Amino acid sequence: MIVDYHMHLRGPHGGPPERYSADRAEEYVAQANRAGVDEIGFSDHVYYFRQTLELWEIRWMSERSVDDLDDYVAAVVEAKERGLPVKLGIEVDYFPGIERELADLLEPYPWDYVLGSVHFVDGFPVDQEPGLVHRIPVGEAWRRYFTWLRNAARSGLFDCLAHPDLIKIFGMRAPEEETHYLHVETADAIEAAGVCVEVSAAGLHKPVGELYPDRSFLELCRERDIPITLASDAHQPAHVGRDVARAAELARNAGYGTVTVFDRRERRQEPLG
Numbered sequence: 368m369i370v371d372y373h374m375h376l377r378g379p380h381g382g383p384p385e386r387y388s389a390d391r392a393e394e395y396v397a398q399a400n401r402a403g404v405d406e407i408g409f410s411d412h413v414y415y416f417r418q419t420l421e422l423w424e425i426r427w428m429s430e431r432s433v434d435d436l437d438d439y440v441a442a443v444v445e446a447k448e449r450g451l452p453v454k455l456g457i458e459v460d461y462f463p464g465i466e467r468e469l470a471d472l473l474e475p476y477p478w479d480y481v482l483g484s485v486h487f488v489d490g491f492p493v494d495q496e497p498g499l500v501h502r503i504p505v506g507e508a509w510r511r512y513f514t515w516l517r518n519a520a521r522s523g524l525f526d527c528l529a530h531p532d533l534i535k536i537f538g539m540r541a542p543e544e545e546t547h548y549l550h551v552e553t554a555d556a557i558e559a560a561g562v563c564v565e566v567s568a569a570g571l572h573k574p575v576g577e578l579y580p581d582r583s584f585l586e587l588c589r590e591r592d593i594p595i596t597l598a599s600d601a602h603q604p605a606h607v608g609r610d611v612a613r614a615a616e617l618a619r620n621a622g623y624g625t626v627t628v629f630d631r632r633e634r635r636q637e638p639l640g
């Protein structure tokens with residue numbers, strides 16, 4: 368089984384309701400079929416929904432909080448009702464202090480899974496320039512990023528951590544020994560929290576030019592029996608399943624033989640491939 372559990376349905380055109388539609392979801396499924404992906408899951412950014420407007424201290428996020436979460440959920444639910452192999456997920460930014468508010472916001476909806484992402488640390492963006500690694504010494508940036516990721520794992524909000532070493536996006540790295548300890552500490556925290564990690568092809572198309580996470584980190588996850596998902600992080604139909612075969616290959620090389628399938632926040636393992 369090959370899944371692609373990270374993609375964004377939000378269309379660039381039209382008014383708020385038209386940005387999310389089952390017709391658009393069908394385009395993603397058509398591309399998934401061509402790419403050899405058996406099941407896809409949508410994971411639109413939580414900050415695009417006006418229901419989250421009050422939660423964000425970062426203006427870049429709150430100025431995007433314009434869509435209706437119900438439009439998004441309704442589009443994916445309708446796609447499911449059409450019999451399409453799609454799952455309802457959401458990509459949620461982790462910030463300390465708003466866990467209760469986020470949990471309450473998510474509670475009424477029939478999610479198959481919730482992805483947790485760290486896109487901002489201490490007010491600095493992780494994946495935008497100039498970002499965290501440009502603003503503070505790179506070793507400190509890595510320490511802070513992984514501290515936030517561990518806290519995201521422990522928050523109880525998430526089923527899976529998206530692009531779990533996103534901090535490497537610009538190819539700026541902490542020293543090797545320090546990276547190793549950060550990976551070990553983080554894998555331990557993820558294991559204890561009982562959440563999955565995503566193997567994402569998105570980094571191949573970023574300055575770093577690599578999959579997320581590093582193979583060494585994924586091997587530490589494998590040793591701890593931390594389950595995985597696969598991801599393209601597509602923001603348009605044409606990118607669904609892109610390089611997910613390479614993500615699956617990395618997972619196999621790290622020792623994985625199964626991939627996680629989610630249904631209503633319950634997970635099971637299926638043979639990988």
Ligand SMILES: [Zn+2]
Nearest residue numbers: 458484529530
């Ligand atoms: Zn993300």
Ligand SMILES: [Zn+2]
Nearest residue numbers: 373374458600
């Ligand atoms: Zn994403």
